[in-house]
Amino acid sequence: MTDSAPILALDNVSKVFHRGGSTVHAARAVSFALHPGRTLALVGESGSGKTTAARLIMREYRPDQGRLLFRGEPIEGSAVRDMKAYRSAVQMVFQDPFSSLNPVHTIRYHLERPMRLHQSSLKGAARDAAIAEVLTRVKLDPALILPKYPHELSGGQRQRISIARALAVNPEVIIADEPTSMLDVSVRLGILNLLNDMKRQLKLAVLYITHDIATARYVAEDIMVMYAGQIVEWGETESVLGNPQHPYTRLLLSAVPDPDRRFGDTRFSDELDRIDLIRRQSALEQPEVQEIGPNHFIRPMPV
Numbered sequence: 001m002t003d004s005a006p007i008l009a010l011d012n013v014s015k016v017f018h019r020g021g022s023t024v025h026a027a028r029a030v031s032f033a034l035h036p037g038r039t040l041a042l043v044g045e046s047g048s049g050k051t052t053a054a055r056l057i058m059r060e061y062r063p064d065q066g067r068l069l070f071r072g073e074p075i076e077g078s079a080v081r082d083m084k085a086y087r088s089a090v091q092m093v094f095q096d097p098f099s100s101l102n103p104v105h106t107i108r109y110h111l112e113r114p115m116r117l118h119q120s121s122l123k124g125a126a127r128d129a130a131i132a133e134v135l136t137r138v139k140l141d142p143a144l145i146l147p148k149y150p151h152e153l154s155g156g157q158r159q160r161i162s163i164a165r166a167l168a169v170n171p172e173v174i175i176a177d178e179p180t181s182m183l184d185v186s187v188r189l190g191i192l193n194l195l196n197d198m199k200r201q202l203k204l205a206v207l208y209i210t211h212d213i214a215t216a217r218y219v220a221e222d223i224m225v226m227y228a229g230q231i232v233e234w235g236e237t238e239s240v241l242g243n244p245q246h247p248y249t250r251l252l253l254s255a256v257p258d259p260d261r262r263f264g265d266t267r268f269s270d271e272l273d274r275i276d277l278i279r280r281q282s283a284l285e286q287p288e289v290q291e292i293g294p295n296h297f298i299r300p301m302p303v
C-alpha cells in the first residue's frame with residue numbers, strides 16, 4: 001500500500017436505482033481511496049456496478065448515502081470554486097474512443113476546448129505549446145494530428161487523443177472505464193503502457209475499470225473485486241490475485257482464457273448462479289470484513 005494521503009475517496013457510498021417496480025442496489029456501502037502515482041483496478045462482471053462507481057465520481061449521479069472526499073474534504077456542499085477545481089482535477093477516459101470525440105471538430109478543437117475552459121490564463125503561443133506537449137506525451141506528432149478529424153485516425157490514435165484531452169487540464173485523477181475494450185488487440189498494450197507511463201511521470205491517481213482481470217494485473221498496484229454492487233475482495237494486486245479468497249474472485253480468475261478449456265464450458269455460469277443464489281438468499285446483508293494478510297481483505301460470502 002502507500003502512506004501518501006488519498007486525493008479522492010469514496011466513503012460508504014450507496015446508490016439505488018428503481019426501475020419498473022424493481023430495485024437495483026448498484027453500489028452498496030462502497031469505500032475506496034485513490035493515491036497519487038498508483039492505479040487501483042475495479043474489476044467485476046457486467047452489471048456489477050463498476051460504471052456506477054465511475055459516474056458517482058464524475059458527479060453524474062449523487063450518492064443516496066455516503067460521501068465523496070476530495071483532498072480529505074467532503075465535496076457535497078463545497079463552494080463553486082472548489083467544485084471547479086474538482087472538475088478539472090478529475091478527468092475521465094471513456095471506453096469508446098469513437099463516440100467520445102465529436103466528428104465535426106478537428107483534434108486541435110478537442111484539445112483547445114478543455115484548456116480554454118479550465119486554464120483560461122493560457123493563450124496564444126503558450127496554449128499551442130501546451131497542446132503540442134500533451135500530444136507528444138501520448139506519442140502523437142502534433143503537426144500531423146492537429147488538423148485531422150476523428151474519422152481520419154485509427155482507434156488507438158483516437159484513444160490517445162482522449163487521454164491527451166484528459167491530460168490537457170493537468171488532472172490529478174484519471175478514471176479510465178474499460179479504456180481498451182473497444183480497441184484492436186494489437187494496440188491495447190500500447191494504451192495500457194501509456195496509462196502506466198502517465199501515472200508514473202505525472203503522479204496521477206488512476207481508477208482502472210475493467211472486467212478483464214489480466215489487464216488489471218498488468219496496470220494496477222491495488223485491486224478491488226466488485227460483485228452485485230459490493231466490494232467483496234480488495235488489497236494489493238499480487239496478494240489478491242496470488243491468493244484469492246472470495247469465491248467470486250476465484251471465479252473471475254478461472255475465466256481468464258485457458259487454451260486447455262473447451263468452448264461452451266458451462267462451469268462458469270453454473271458457479272455464478274450458485275454464488276448469486278447465496279447472495280439473494282442473504283438479501284442485502286453486509287458480512288463482516290476479514291483481514292487475509294497485510295493489505296488484503298474480503299467480505300466473505302454469507303453461509
Ligand SMILES: Nc1ncnc2c1ncn2[C@@H]1O[C@H](COP(=O)(O)OP(=O)(O)OP(=O)(O)O)[C@@H](O)[C@H]1O
Pocket residue numbers: 017018019024025026044045046047048049050051052053211
Ligand atoms: N441509470 C440507471 N437506471 C437504472 N438502473 C441502472 C442505471 N445505471 C445502472 N443501472 C443498473 O445498475 C447495475 C450496475 O450497472 P453498472 O453499469 O454500474 O455495471 P457495470 O459493472 O459497469 O456493467 P458494464 O461492465 O456492463 O458496464 C445494473 O444492474 C444496471 O442495470
